[in-house]
Amino acid sequence: METGNGSPFYILVRTGVTLELSQLSEDVRTMAEVIANRHQTTVDLVELARQWLAEHAGDGAPLRRAARNAQKTAIPTEEPLDAVHPLPRMPERFAVAAADGSQIQPDRHGAVLYYLINVGSLVYHHGSGKAPEAKSESILGYTEEDLYEQGMRVAGNLLDVRRDLAELKRLADVCENEGSSSTVALIDGSMVLWVLSDSPPGARSRKATAYLDQLDRIRCSGGIVGGFISRPSYNEIAHLLYLASLNGDTNRAEKHPNPLERLPDRAIFARLPPGARSALFVSSKKISQTDYAPRGHEVHFFYLNVVEEGQDPIIARVEVPAWVARDTGKLDLVHGAVVAQARITGDYPYALARADELAYISSRERAAFEEMVMTALLRAGVRSTPSPKAHYKRLTRMR
Amino acid sequence: MTNRDLQVGRVLRASTRGFAIGCAVMQPEIPAFGSFVRAEGQASGEAIYGLIYDVSIEDDPFVRQFIGANPPEEVVRDQRENRQVPIEVSVLAVGCGDGETIRHCLPVQPPVTLDWLYQCRSEEIRAFTSRFDYFRLVLDSRDVPTDELLAASLRAAAAARPENERERFLVSAGRELVRLLAGDPTRLEGLLHRLRT
Numbered sequence: 001m002e003t004g005n006g007s008p009f010y011i012l013v014r015t016g017v018t019l020e021l022s023q024l025s026e027d028v029r030t031m032a033e034v035i036a037n038r039h040q041t042t043v044d045l046v047e048l049a050r051q052w053l054a055e056h057a058g059d060g061a062p063l064r065r066a067a068r069n070a071q072k073t074a075i076p077t078e079e080p081l082d083a084v085h086p087l088p089r090m091p092e093r094f095a096v097a098a099a100d101g102s103q104i105q106p107d108r109h110g111a112v113l114y115y116l117i118n119v120g121s122l123v124y125h126h127g128s129g130k131a132p133e134a135k136s137e138s139i140l141g142y143t144e145e146d147l148y149e150q151g152m153r154v155a156g157n158l159l160d161v162r163r164d165l166a167e168l169k170r171l172a173d174v175c176e177n178e179g180s181s182s183t184v185a186l187i188d189g190s191m192v193l194w195v196l197s198d199s200p201p202g203a204r205s206r207k208a209t210a211y212l213d214q215l216d217r218i219r220c221s222g223g224i225v226g227g228f229i230s231r232p233s234y235n236e237i238a239h240l241l242y243l244a245s246l247n248g249d250t251n252r253a254e255k256h257p258n259p260l261e262r263l264p265d266r267a268i269f270a271r272l273p274p275g276a277r278s279a280l281f282v283s284s285k286k287i288s289q290t291d292y293a294p295r296g297h298e299v300h301f302f303y304l305n306v307v308e309e310g311q312d313p314i315i316a317r318v319e320v321p322a323w324v325a326r327d328t329g330k331l332d333l334v335h336g337a338v339v340a341q342a343r344i345t346g347d348y349p350y351a352l353a354r355a356d357e358l359a360y361i362s363s364r365e366r367a368a369f370e371e372m373v374m375t376a377l378l379r380a381g382v383r384s385t386p387s388p389k390a391h392y393k394r395l396t397r398m399r
Numbered sequence: 400m401t402n403r404d405l406q407v408g409r410v411l412r413a414s415t416r417g418f419a420i421g422c423a424v425m426q427p428e429i430p431a432f433g434s435f436v437r438a439e440g441q442a443s444g445e446a447i448y449g450l451i452y453d454v455s456i457e458d459d460p461f462v463r464q465f466i467g468a469n470p471p472e473e474v475v476r477d478q479r480e481n482r483q484v485p486i487e488v489s490v491l492a493v494g495c496g497d498g499e500t501i502r503h504c505l506p507v508q509p510p511v512t513l514d515w516l517y518q519c520r521s522e523e524i525r526a527f528t529s530r531f532d533y534f535r536l537v538l539d540s541r542d543v544p545t546d547e548l549l550a551a552s553l554r555a556a557a558a559a560r561p562e563n564e565r566e567r568f569l570v571s572a573g574r575e576l577v578r579l580l581a582g583d584p585t586r587l588e589g590l591l592h593r594l595r596t
Contacts, residue, residue: 124473131476344474345464353461354477
């Protein structure tokens with residue numbers, strides 16, 4: 001089809017548009033209004049949550065048993081619920097190791113079925129003046145044993161578990177190499193293996209054991225471990241405060257809707273002073289109670305304002321195992337190390353940002369790797385090509 | 400200069416008039432403006448000679464984050480030593496060789512993507528600058544700081560010679576420039592001034 005000036009390209013470009021922005025403008029405007037209205041509601045809920053926090057700050061002990069029996073509810077520790085711990089004094093020298101992973105999922109439309117996990121890690125020695133140690137390590141899965149678990153293809157959550165394990169193993173290796181009591185290993189995200197939900201019960205327990213074995217290695221090395229969660233959306237504290245407002249009556253808490261149900265905990269702690277952390281709480285996750293706790297790794301957490309004085313708060317959630325939570329020195333080191341790291345970039349641990357960069361598999365690297373696979377297959381006498389669907393997707397998305 | 404096949408980087412894109420190189424780390428004097436460099440041609444023993452006329456560091460949003468923040472030494476060293484912040488080096492093609500003779504002309508074919516680019520050794524620079532026919536290629540180039548580039552390349556060529564030969568070399572080069580730029584005395588004066596400083 002040609003335009004009046006005889007050029008076929010104009011029409012090609014026009015028909016190539018897939019997102020009609022003009023059709024969306026009204027929806028976007030309405031969305032902005034709805035969000036603005038919701039913001040005012042959130043402000044009111046935050047006030048209510050803070051009022052309950054102040055009123056029930058000393059009720060941790062009586063609430064503990066009720067919280068353990070309730071759903072998705074943070075369990076208080078010995079600390080007052082509204083405790084605020086300022087930024088601790090840090091040693092001149094300490095190390096932060098961070099690991100993160102990315103993966104290429106098995107693709108049945110690809111030339112061959114395989115997965116690739118790439119783990120990036122950075123070991124940053126504060127106060128050393130030296131370049132951090134950067135590393136990327138890959139795991140290629142291609143055998144039947146690699147690719148299938150009890151008849152299910154290893155993809156999605158099943159692959160996520162393997163990636164999480166590879167990240168933690170890398171951190172355990174670093175901690176053993178460092179052999180120092182002032183090394184903090186940072187996990188990107190929760191310490192709780194939530195991705196195990198897709199695994200059958202037997203396999204779930206086996207995988208949790210393998211994960212906890214790595215936590216044991218870190219503990220034995222003298223290192224410290226913590227999980228950093230940026231912009232957390234958990235509402236375990238909101239559930240606890242609602243339970244507190246009902247004097248720990250779990251039956252009433254289950255029957256009546258919680259007005260704080262959709263309020264993220266980070267909003268409640270947005271008044272933490274710069275560098276300060278909240279009280280410690282115990283995670284309500286079932287796997288933390290059933291698998292982590294018997295081995296001393298029951299997951300605890302606190303909220304933390306990572307920014308410097310004079311800046312808008314950035315609230316993160318930090319998770320630590322019980323053996324870190326119960327050791328003031330170790331807990332202070334995690335607290336201070338996370339703040340020190342986040343203040344390098346302004347709001348996010350530098351080592352985690354770099355570990356993510358080292359783990360990331362770009363589309364160019366992926367294409368180069370696929371080319372390498374095809375060449376190796378040809379050399380081995382196997383002629384294999386992507387499916388027609390994959391072939392045409394590649395052609396149409398090259399623009 | 401006594402460089403022995405020092406690698407500058409790999410070819411990113413190329414044409415017969417010149418090519419762009421990507422390298423990860425800046426080392427002392429490599430890559431340097433006005434340096435003589437060599438890429439391998441398509442045929443065995445064939446070489447393409449060029450002059451580096453631009454060294455640029457690509458924009459990096461992650462580095463921007465630290466510009467005004469006075470980052471710790473560990474971060475500065477991480478950014479410089481570990482991160483592959485691409486440095487792009489632009490090269491003007493000024494000659495080619497077949498292993499025996501060097502010609503001051505554009506190559507018949509450009510180097511291929513990912514080919515290595517090497518810093519020329521002192522003897523190569525001396526051989527290449529034993530004649531001045533490449534001056535015309537430089538002076539006629541567009542989008543290149545021609546006069547600065549020619550002066551810098553001549554200073555590099557003089558430095559590749561024994562000390563007692565350097566002045567004689569520069570005087571010969573100056574005479575050739577007088578011949579080529581006789582109709583443009585202002586430009587000639589500027590170029591000769593650059594050669595002296």
